[in-house]
Amino acid sequence: MQSQNPIIADLVKIANSAAGTMAGMTREARESARERLREAMGGIDFVSREEFDTVKAMAQKAREQADALEAKVAALEAKLSKK
Incomplete structure (x- = not known):
């Protein structure tokens, strides 16, 4: 059931955008941490x-x-x- 209220529709869009942004930030932070770990471990011979x-x-x-x-x-x- 869709809302006819444009304010609620805008709030839903904003919430969806925020969730997508947070997921992207989390993914980017994880990749950044992995890269830093690779750089730190680069000098160690395994x-x-x-x-x-x-x-x-x-x-x-x-x-x-x-x-x-x-x-x-x-x-x-x-x-x-x-x-």
């Missing part, structure tokens, strides 16, 4: 999850190899001490 997992796997493999070599050295030392 690694991707894939790179992290790759390096973690490499470290695990190196640890396993070091443990194996340690066991071999201990076995050789024990063998030499028997002689």
